[in-house]
Amino acid sequence: MGKDGFNLVVVANRLPVDMSITEDGTVDWQRSPGGLVTALEPVMQGADGAWVGWSGAPDLTADPFDVDGMRLVPVSLNQTEIERYYEGFSNDTLWPLYHDVIAPPAFHRQWWDSYRKVNQRFAEAAASQAAHGAIVWVQDYQLQLVPKLLRNLRPDLRIGFFNHIPFPPLEIFQQLPWRRQVLEGLLGADLIGFQRGGDASNFVRAVRRLTDLTTRGQHVMIEATDDAPARTVRAAPFPISIDSHHFDELARSPQVQARAREIRTDLGDPEIVMLGVDRLDYTKGIRHRIKAYGELLQDGRLDPAKCTLVQVASPSRENVGAYQELRDHVETLVGRINGEYGEIGHSAIHYLHHSYPPEEMAALYLAADVMLVTSLRDGMNLVAKEYVAARSDTAGVLVLSEFTGAADELAGAIMVNPHDIDGMKDAIYRAATMDSREQRKRMRRLRRKVLTDDVAKWSASFLTTLGGIPDPAHSPAPT
Ligand code: G6P
Numbered sequence: 001m002g003k004d005g006f007n008l009v010v011v012a013n014r015l016p017v018d019m020s021i022t023e024d025g026t027v028d029w030q031r032s033p034g035g036l037v038t039a040l041e042p043v044m045q046g047a048d049g050a051w052v053g054w055s056g057a058p059d060l061t062a063d064p065f066d067v068d069g070m071r072l073v074p075v076s077l078n079q080t081e082i083e084r085y086y087e088g089f090s091n092d093t094l095w096p097l098y099h100d101v102i103a104p105p106a107f108h109r110q111w112w113d114s115y116r117k118v119n120q121r122f123a124e125a126a127a128s129q130a131a132h133g134a135i136v137w138v139q140d141y142q143l144q145l146v147p148k149l150l151r152n153l154r155p156d157l158r159i160g161f162f163n164h165i166p167f168p169p170l171e172i173f174q175q176l177p178w179r180r181q182v183l184e185g186l187l188g189a190d191l192i193g194f195q196r197g198g199d200a201s202n203f204v205r206a207v208r209r210l211t212d213l214t215t216r217g218q219h220v221m222i223e224a225t226d227d228a229p230a231r232t233v234r235a236a237p238f239p240i241s242i243d244s245h246h247f248d249e250l251a252r253s254p255q256v257q258a259r260a261r262e263i264r265t266d267l268g269d270p271e272i273v274m275l276g277v278d279r280l281d282y283t284k285g286i287r288h289r290i291k292a293y294g295e296l297l298q299d300g301r302l303d304p305a306k307c308t309l310v311q312v313a314s315p316s317r318e319n320v321g322a323y324q325e326l327r328d329h330v331e332t333l334v335g336r337i338n339g340e341y342g343e344i345g346h347s348a349i350h351y352l353h354h355s356y357p358p359e360e361m362a363a364l365y366l367a368a369d370v371m372l373v374t375s376l377r378d379g380m381n382l383v384a385k386e387y388v389a390a391r392s393d394t395a396g397v398l399v400l401s402e403f404t405g406a407a408d409e410l411a412g413a414i415m416v417n418p419h420d421i422d423g424m425k426d427a428i429y430r431a432a433t434m435d436s437r438e439q440r441k442r443m444r445r446l447r448r449k450v451l452t453d454d455v456a457k458w459s460a461s462f463l464t465t466l467g468g469i470p471d472p473a474h475s476p477a478p479t
Pocket of ligand 1: 013014034037140141316317
């Protein structure tokens, strides 16, 4: 930390840990779920920066504290804000809207008011941590107004924004009653990063059509005002990744290798183990995947005595109606298939509604002959990259939805359209019966990509680009 604050401040809805206060008043914490934390944690651990975020619990106020070389700065949300800003506007308006309206987005003015208010609180917390001229890197759809609010408070800062989820086509985005305010909020940044080129161009098109601003390629021109000079905002793709070398090493460790063997034994030594790993979210195509698998058993193309599917579905956003409905649907489907094809001592599907630490995940990836990533829409999907990073044995087959950001990068996978159940059945069957020579060829290709383009490269490329953008508002530090 410098004398007047941190030179790098990350602002995200969640801290990388879920906190609680124990009975004796000390802070207890566990790792938070999701791809954002998976990607950013290693970046921050090496950076001597501060991470501003919500603790994961209502009304929890705590002083900043240090975990694994990071300064964590908790932002407090009360119960109503959790309902309106987090469960409501973030996860029942923006999340479905930005994921191709797979579930219908709900538009409520009270939720929007709460979103604005909470974004202001995050902007103030970030402003209080940042040194003069620091870089502040705002993350994801929950905080789209922060760049503008922060620039109003601290014009000296260099502000980046990264959207971890897709940015929708104009025709969908324009349903949002507050579409203009969201665009203006984002345009407070100097650099706006997206997962794919298509997301960045959707954003620029929305700016062109819904504001009076001029755009040129990836750039949006903001004219000078009485208080601020003219500036340019750049919107560009920066596909995110994982700490692939760390994951590769973890999966090579004797403990993880032994645990992988143990998992296969505990599953009854089937010939083929298939695996799905997702937050229990309707964007992930879990139902489509299970339906395809169930039909393969029904058709007799896969033998339930020789094959099993392990589906990890970690609990997520459990107070949002669409997630409750999804859980009911998935659990009914799993129950039906297990009832039909299971035997004593053998389940067709092992359904696990839990989250697991990285060691156990690595062992599961190693134990799986076929990895099923069948999202209907997904910003990137880091599970696909983790599977590849874990397979130093160059065995295993990745089945990957075309609707993930990862599909733009992972050409060695078997691509599927999860809406096409017959096509997906053929792809899963092909993966389950692929000879080891082809597996090796594909996995080598996948590993070259995932091990080269890791999360350190992603953050360095974003931060270098941000640092290189001329910022006319930059004033010299006060002496
Ligand atoms: C996705 C989002 C993240 C979010 C994570 C977990 O990866 O892009 O912003 O943190 O899901 O969801 P949650 O609502 O539990 O934070």
